[in-house]
Amino acid sequence: RICVITLAEAHPLLQSGKTIKNINYQISANCSRLQNKVSGKSKRGAQFLTELAPLCRISSSDGEEYTIYSCIRGRLIEVNENILSNPALLQEKPLTEGYIAVVLPKFEESKSVTQGLLTQKEYEEVLLKRLNSSS
Amino acid sequence: MSSLTEKDRPIVQLLLNTGTCPRCILRFCRVGSQTLYRRAYKNLMKDLEEFLRNNQEKEDRVCFDVADPPCKRIRLEHMEGSDDPNHNGALQQIPLINDENTAVENSSMKVCNVCLGILQEFCEADFVKKVCQKVNSADHQFSSFVFSVSLPPQMSVRERAAWLLVKQEMGNLGLSLSKDDIVQLKEAYKWIIHPQLSEELGVPADGKSLFEVSVVFAHPETDEECHFLATACPDCFKPAKNKQSVFTRMAVLKALEKIKEEDFLKHFPCPPSSPKNFCDVLGIECNNSAVFVAGRYNKYSRNLPQTPWIIDGERKLDSSVEELISEHLIAEFKADSFNFSSSGREDVDVRTLGNGRPFAIELVNPRRIHFTAEEMKGLQQTINNSSDKIQVRDLQLVTRSAICRMKEGEEEKTKTYSALIWLDKAIQKEDIAFLDDIKELKLDQKTPLRVLHRRPLAVRCRIIHTMKSEYIDRHHFRLHLKTQAGTYIKEFVHGDFGRTKPNIGSLLNRTADILELDVESVDADWPPTLDN
Numbered sequence: 018r019i020c021v022i023t024l025a026e027a028h029p030l031l032q033s034g035k036t037i038k039n040i041n042y043q044i045s046a047n048c049s050r051l052q053n054k055v056s057g058k059s060k061r062g063a064q065f066l067t068e069l070a071p072l073c074r075i076s077s078s079d080g081e082e083y084t085i086y087s088c089i090r091g092r093l094i095e096v097n098e099n100i101l102s103n104p105a106l107l108q109e110k111p112l113t114e115g116y117i118a119v120v121l122p123k124f125e126e127s128k129s130v131t132q133g134l135l136t137q138k139e140y141e142e143v144l145l146k147r148l149n150s151s152s
Numbered sequence: 153m154s155s156l157t158e159k160d161r162p163i164v165q166l167l168l169n170t171g172t173c174p175r176c177i178l179r180f181c182r183v184g185s186q187t188l189y190r191r192a193y194k195n196l197m198k199d200l201e202e203f204l205r206n207n208q209e210k211e212d213r214v215c216f217d218v219a220d221p222p223c224k225r226i227r228l229e230h231m232e233g234s235d236d237p238n239h240n241g242a243l244q245q246i247p248l249i250n251d252e253n254t255a256v257e258n259s260s261m262k263v264c265n266v267c268l269g270i271l272q273e274f275c276e277a278d279f280v281k282k283v284c285q286k287v288n289s290a291d292h293q294f295s296s297f298v299f300s301v302s303l304p305p306q307m308s309v310r311e312r313a314a315w316l317l318v319k320q321e322m323g324n325l326g327l328s329l330s331k332d333d334i335v336q337l338k339e340a341y342k343w344i345i346h347p348q349l350s351e352e353l354g355v356p357a358d359g360k361s362l363f364e365v366s367v368v369f370a371h372p373e374t375d376e377e378c379h380f381l382a383t384a385c386p387d388c389f390k391p392a393k394n395k396q397s398v399f400t401r402m403a404v405l406k407a408l409e410k411i412k413e414e415d416f417l418k419h420f421p422c423p424p425s426s427p428k429n430f431c432d433v434l435g436i437e438c439n440n441s442a443v444f445v446a447g448r449y450n451k452y453s454r455n456l457p458q459t460p461w462i463i464d465g466e467r468k469l470d471s472s473v474e475e476l477i478s479e480h481l482i483a484e485f486k487a488d489s490f491n492f493s494s495s496g497r498e499d500v501d502v503r504t505l506g507n508g509r510p511f512a513i514e515l516v517n518p519r520r521i522h523f524t525a526e527e528m529k530g531l532q533q534t535i536n537n538s539s540d541k542i543q544v545r546d547l548q549l550v551t552r553s554a555i556c557r558m559k560e561g562e563e564e565k566t567k568t569y570s571a572l573i574w575l576d577k578a579i580q581k582e583d584i585a586f587l588d589d590i591k592e593l594k595l596d597q598k599t600p601l602r603v604l605h606r607r608p609l610a611v612r613c614r615i616i617h618t619m620k621s622e623y624i625d626r627h628h629f630r631l632h633l634k635t636q637a638g639t640y641i642k643e644f645v646h647g648d649f650g651r652t653k654p655n656i657g658s659l660l661n662r663t664a665d666i667l668e669l670d671v672e673s674v675d676a677d678w679p680p681t682l683d684n
Binding site: 018019021055056057058060094095097099106113114116119121 | 598601602604605606607608609647649650663
């Protein structure tokens, strides 16, 4: 099951007033997500991601830096290079053309990965709770 | 050389003494007369012994009578010989050869140490009957046959040993013998058995026949005789995952090519030993070569996959294009199975209109192979009457090479489509008019996300040749397009997360999605159109 990683609706970067200064796929001295190369049907050579593996770091013009994590286990298929040339895309269409990355979990783990995620409804409940607890 | 001469005497004596059957003896003496091989076994034995007793000096004396044509002779012998050859017991009491050098035990038919019975028991009428019984019960339609035989690999080893033996003896007489001079076992076998099979089945033997009768022989008693070759030529024997034994016929032959004479003689007895048993028949199979049926299909359902959709043993959707078409063909042709292929394919929810999409079906081991054009038309009607989800046309028998032509079509031919498109922001008629003027639009399509789990990641360049738009309302329009083969239409419409560029959304500066897709035509000229 192919997975597309995007920013969540409630992510600070998607709140008004934020401008993106820079998107960096170089997450460490030895690892750049841009160098990810896959070949063949089984996507050999892909960088393997765990839940806490960073995909990229995004800095906003107000000096904040946000690390975007994979959140699921799997092979990294591609990262979205369109947002490098056009960062506004990330904020204008975060759930479609502004996606971050495409990940392919192992076939056997497919079910457990899905079960570890929230449904749209559950997510909205989390946001509601957050809103209520902060007010 | 068509018969035995004086020069052959020592060879005949040698081979007879060491347990070789008369027909193999003829082979090693390079006798090329097919008639001689067809003589009854006991007569050949008698003739050989007489030949050995005969002390004629004249070299060109022909020792065997070849006056009668082979078929007649076989029938005569059937009439004469009321004592049927008993496979395991006595043929007849063969008189001892009057020669001090021999001490041959002759009370029963000994298993030949070279052919292991192939040119003995398995040339007899009883075996022919057995084969023909199998053929007749298999219910195949055929007008000729090809007879193929699979021999155990150790026979090539024994053949080699016998050749070395004969070569040595001839060397002593100042003569040479090349491997190619010897009559091949399979060839001699076919000389003997083809006329008999042909007579029983009523059809001729033909190397190019579509109907194959194959017999597999095995000789477990001597299976281990090949094993020494593995130590002598280890690189010839690579364990293959699917094969039971590493000692395949090909591997053994390869090793025999490589091994040196001295090494061979060190490990294998020369002459070969006399086995206790004849070969076993592992199986007699009948097989018709595949026939190919081609045509074009239309698909009118938006709920039908091309091939059966089964996940974890559970069928997700009822039936499939290939099953609906092949079901009736399998029944009429009485085939074991089918292989369906088509010139490209469409998604479950896409209809195929117009002249339809070319397809070809390989029918494996069909029992019936002859169909007239009328019968094919009738078959087409039957298929069309059985379902409203698909319809076929131009149904016809084609050759195997036709499949290649069809697959060419998949890569090269253009297709036309009709797409029903939705837009988020409203449009006026004028807003989409410009699409009609765009010609040869180049697209870069990354492998669509919806197939990415089973396809490699790549970028495809594809061309949209022409487009024609049809305004419906402020949020909908219909687009007709003519595209290069292999273009992903759905992705061209919705953009696939921006991974297909350009796309309808980017061209119209809106968010677009596709509601319906139809294939209007597949522009191929094959298969030939029939007047349906």
